[in-house]
Amino acid sequence: MTKMLLAQFTQPETMVAAARKSDQFGCRLADAFTPFPVEEMPELLGADSTSLRVYMFFGGLIFVVAAYATESLSAVFLYPINSGGRPLNSWPTFVLFPFAIGIFGAALIGFIVLMIKTGLPRLHHPLFSVELLERATQNHFILALEPPRGAALEARAKVWLREAGAVEVTEVEI
């Protein structure tokens, strides 16, 4: 169980400004909960997700290769049939199926990776017990901060957060 401070803002700019300063008050920026993606946050959180595209690329590629292999294997080796005098391996006409299914494959793999990386689906999560968080999906911007150790420092951080524009600061145990 860790203790968390949840600071609630009404505007993203205020939240971002507060997040930038958070380490000055000894808080470690843990997460933010926002109703839409706030551009600056990933950088502040030090998150990196470019690898998703790599997964999607290779996922799509696997589908492409599998699809093309199915085509050429079936048309050339498993049951070679003369269709209108065309070559058995009519590759120009064979590319469309792999292409289409490859894109779907990338999308599917991407979704799976998305689920894995985000840990979703997660219907039951300790945070759902925090009433405050409900507003993060609607209209409020919430910073999750690991407060500095020590009651005094923690209290100072809370005060600072209010000064930085947080309309509400809650303490939760997760």
Next chain:
Amino acid sequence: MAQIFRPYADSVVRVVMIAILVLPFAIVGVAYGVMSSPYITGEHLTLEQPVPFSHEHHVGELGLDCRYCHSYVEKSAFAAVPPTHTCMTCHSQLFTNAELLAPVRKSFAERMPIKWTRVHRLPAYVYFDHSVHIANGVGCSTCHGHVDRMPLMQQTEPLTMAWCLSCHRNPAAHLRPPEEIYNMSWSPPDNQEQKGRNLIERYHIRVEHLSDCSVCHR
């Protein structure tokens, strides 16, 4: 606000999501399993017949030649189930009072055919010709199994298109010399591949033609 879901909901949702991914493949797999199972192909089923004719007795024990009853197998597409007359050539002398043979005698007396139940069945759009297989080195037991060991007739091969093709694509593995066609106990010799290739030459079989659609469907 309380939690909407209990912790196990996570597992349920994950299982459902995985199932959505896996299910289509599972359905195809099961369908394939069913379609190639004896339930559909009819293998190893013993069907009820008006007379419990035993190939084991007639072929295995008495040593009757296939062609004695299936007399058109070399001439026609149909091997032909024999006319009642053929049964009566012997059974007017032997077992003349056997209860089992009553339908045969009745058929002969009333000149009404015996209605057998078909064991080896092909769809109407498959034009199978016994005579051309016999003439080209395909033995009876290759498709019909060890008939001489069957008290009641059974289908031993699936008779699916894929099964037909397995031989049509590689006849060398199954061809026999002409003198072995009716040999129920023939089994491929060790050098069957080589012998089969020689037999393809000998029978003038055009293998590339054997997987043409028009060979069986028209």
Next chain:
Amino acid sequence: MQPAARSYEAVNELVSRPLLKPEELNWKFWWIAFMASLAATALMLVCILWLFTKGVGLWGVNTTIVWGFAIANYVWWIGIGNAGTLISAMLLLMRQHWRASINRFAEAMTIFAAGIAGLFPILHLGRPLYFYWLAPYPNTMALWPQWRSALVWDFWAILSYILFSILFWYAGLIPDLACMRDRARTRGARFWFGVFALGWRGSAHHWQIYHVYHTTMACLGVPLVVTLHSVVGMDFAASLMPGWSETIYPPYFVVGAMYSGFTMVIALAAAVRWGFSLEALITVDHFEVMAKILLAASIIMSLSYMTEWFGAWYSGAHEERSLVAYEFEGHYRALYYAMLFCNCFLPQIFWFKAARRSIAVVVVVGLMINIGMWIERINIVWMTLSHGYAVSMWRIFHPTYWDYLLMFSSLGLFALLYLLLCRIAPIVSMHETRRLLSQGAQQ
């Protein structure tokens, strides 16, 4: 964005109200529309059952014109099915952020239209129960699909597209479902929104990877949608019939799809705007922009038609020239002129700003274009098949009432799906609108 929607909460309220506080809205027209579309869907079901009982002979198809309404309907619906992805993906990539308020229902439109479109080629089969032979699967016949056929490409392109569109739409929906979950007050709503929101919490970590996924999907969606309608074009172009075997077909079909799809978006936008009082979110500006797109598309379409005429003349082939003459003078000439009127002449009204800013004008002209695009598709099917190479087999298509019934009732199914969707999922993307709002505020 109009003042009434200038706060996050206002957006949330506007969008969620129909689902969470239905009592605040007047549902009379929804019910009328629902009952009508339900009846039409029942009719479609009857048409399909009777079709399966009797066979495609119910339609007007004949030995020469073996394709008819079903193929035209298919191409038309798939065209409509393209617009959603075009709007979501292409406009997203082009940073046309105004799209935020219309892309969600356009995506839903995509799925429904593509689904209905996918139904037609199956209904059109002589033996529809065997449609799955187009898929490679292990079977006791040891047979495989014939991969050179444009229909197999179609099958996969549509399947990929529908699945892709569902993923794209659903992925976009997750944060909004979470919002609905958190706004909902009834147990049932919280449960179901909760299930489908997958536990979305709006975490910045999630948002980041989510955002990457969403933009990557948009990048993938563009080539997929272009492929899809190019493949539909190749159903015709990969033949050797006069008037079909033209390299222009794939791009011409893609533009045509965008053209007819946008008109459908316009109609739906107007309906949603009016029905759910979303005037603040879907503004006249949206209609003006879409009218401009229609104008541009109409010019491209006109150019495509002219390219066809030129191509026929320039090829010197008698059959091609004879076909163009047939288009203007043959049995279907009234249809051809109607098509030219709807697709080429009518949209020129959008040169006038007043016309672009009149929602009524944009909707009516849009619907006319949509009709014109259907006529274009039936013309493509009929003209070439009626007037092909074999002179002795020139024939005319006489549609039967089953043709018309199935065509019109499919609109009913589309409307039904749409009306139901309005009651179960937010019809405007809230999170994207919020973001749009915040960016507007920054500027």
Next chain:
Amino acid sequence: MTFAPDRRDALKLLAMGATAALGACGRPEEEIVPYVEMPEGVTPGVPMQFATALPLSGYARGVLVTSYEGRPTRIEGNPRHPASLGACDIFAQAELMSLYTPDRAKAVAHEGGISSWVGFETALLSQMEIEKARQGSKLTILTGRVTSPTLARQIQALLNAIPAAQWRRYEPVHDDAEISGASMAFGRPLLAMPRLDQASIIVTLDADPLGPGPYQLAYANALGKRRLARKDAAQFARLYAIESCLTLTGANSDERLSLPPHLIRAVIIDIANRLGANLTQETLPENAQRFATAVFEDLRANPAHGVVLIGRGQPAEAHALGHWINRALGAPVDYFPPVDPIASAHVDSLRGLVQDIDNGRVESLFIIGCNPAYAAPGELAVGEAIAKVPFSVYHGLDDDETAALCNWRLPLSHMLESWSDLRAVNGVASIVQPLIRPLYDTRTAHQLVALMGGTLSASPYQLVRETWQSRAPGGSDASWRQWLHDGIINGTANAPVTPPNPTLPNIGPLEAPRGLSLAFAPDPSIWDGSFANNAWLQECPKPTTKEVWGNSIHISPSDAAANHLVAGDFVTVTLGEHSLEAPVDLVQGQASGVLGVTLGYGRRRVGAIGEGLGFDAYRLMPIETSWAAQDVELSRAAAQSPILRTQRSFHLAPERKDVYPTFTLVNLLKGEIDIPESPALPSLLPGWEYESYKWAMSIDNTLCIGCNACLIACQSENNVPVVGPVEVSMGREMHWLRIDAYYDDKPTPLGFQPVPCMHCETAPCEPVCPVEASVHDSEGLNVQVYNRCIGTRFCQSNCPYKVRRFNFFGYATDEAYANLDAQSFNALFNPDVTVRSRGVMEKCTYCVQRISRTRRAAEKEKRRITEGEVVTACQSACPTRAITFGDLNSEDSKVRDLRNEPQHYEMLGHLDTRPRTTYLANVKNPNAALQGNKS
């Protein structure tokens, strides 16, 4: 080969074929029903061929009937028979449909109620007692033309017993004018048979030797020999046609002139006068004058090789004059004494019957195998007369109009169920042997006549054998078997007689008719109406108009314009007191001032197929000049309905040489053949090699006369379903092989073109099929796998030739037209060809079942298929041998040789489809002197 009675048990096997397996899961049980006793000579699954003969207007055409386990499935020509020479016309082939139709008369009926043969025998015996007592003075037998020596012998014997009885005969398509013309010229009735294979100049004057009829096959065969456009084409006849309606002969002619009948007569007189006849002559119109001059010059330039043929529409005097002209030309014509035992004119015979009845001289009337209540000039009111006869017996195949008027209706056995004998025009006799046990309780005419003579259980077999006993040396079975095997009886041909010099008839010009003329002709599809209930024939497109399921009044475009008519408009045609209402069809080759109608439609009572179609032209038929009427009135009626056709566009733009190029003989001889070259276009793709067999077909458009024999042959061989008039109106006919007729701006067609599947090597239909239902096999056949087809119809939409056919409904199965799904029609199916179900595409397979059968036979003998061993159904039926089929890889391949002819071309070859079916362009032999004279 004897016809063992045991074989009749084979019918029981019908059930076996009918319950053939349908693929299904859950495996419902399926029965095998073997024989009790194996019939002699039968190998189950191996078809047998039997020779027999079938009549048309009484005359025999020899046929070979293919039979599977005792059910006939296919009729082909007997090469030994002089009236078929291996070919087979549509009527003979379609007899199978007439055999199996459930509409046949099946049981004895008396006054509308069911009776029995025993009941009839009782009634007949007492009636015959009465008749015998008065020497048969009130008994009349009415038959069609009887050429059966046995039947003639039996009737004669009966007449000997009751000498006062009358035997009358009436054949609707009669040759009264021809016979009396010959009597006029030679003093005795003779049948003239021109030897067309020896003629260089053939002039038909209202005559239609290539048209339907009992001698069509022989004439077409002979003409085909003289119209072979090959590299060495020295022997190419020129065919002139002067006619009022467009006939097949006219459509195939090199020079054609449309004239009304009275002007044709004037042309005959004109030609005779140029030969020195010195008859009164009127001035011909300018174009006719030029035409007659050209014809005469040609005839004069070819002494002993020119012949004129006069048609049945011309009066006896014109025929007599024709004989005179032919004698003056030294024309190659054989004269035969008529086979018909009755000498009097058909019309006189029938009129005599009506008069007899009206005068109360007929109390017992036996009508055998003819239908005069329908098929006779309406003015004679035959039906009303028959109804007056107190004891009338009708013995016929159908329950038809005449049957309805008779007290006793007796079902007649079909010729395929009967023992009998028949003679051809030249007298050659054939034994008719049964191919199947009678399907119903029917009897043959032999049995009825025997019954009238008091023999209760006559055996037709014995009767026929008795007739021919004297010809068999020592009455041996060997010669009997030989006759059955050959299909003809050796030495029965009449020797041609050398008639005396013909006398010049007294013939002068006719006054020009005041109104329109009306020309009658038998229908090209249903003949005199006796095939009206035959679905194959009803759906067989009429050669020049492609009309099906009905007839129409043919009118020239100029007359139509004058009356403001378009095709499909109804008109009322009035002749004297009679009138009829019918749709008109515009026919380019129709002479102005002449309306053309065909007989056989407007059947009031015949069965589910034929009733209520078209209009009955017999009602307007005049008694005296049966085939032409003058001064008819035409007025517009209110109704309008489209003419049902299988071809809608006939006009071929001059640019479309890639479809149907035409050349003149001069072009050919001078090497001026500008066939659009279609070399294989350059391709990046590797080609496919066909190393074993390489099947191909070549069709000679010059030889194709458009007779439809191939179309019906294909339908019969390949189980092609009939779709019915409604489906035809939807444009969904199923014929695998169609015959296109093309016109340019002139009234005579450019020619005919049979179009089966092209079996393209780079078939456009195949790569578009998503499920490999349309694929190539290793012998280059473009095969269609019905059981794999899912019915996308992409193949047909991408077929430039549009030769594929789709089962929009289950035409061959449970959604058949009218009664065509009747159980009895199951016997019609060729067991070697799949019956296609709904939703499946089908098309010409080059008769793959025949190739397969031959290949399997060859494989069993470890040899290659030899040249000419595989004969497709269309090829076998063709009277002119226009269709050649074979293996391009064979050493002596005929079809490959034809590909080297200069006028050889590939249809739409520029599409690079590389068709295996190719054509030889139509070559005509026009007269340079007539250039620009076409009207």
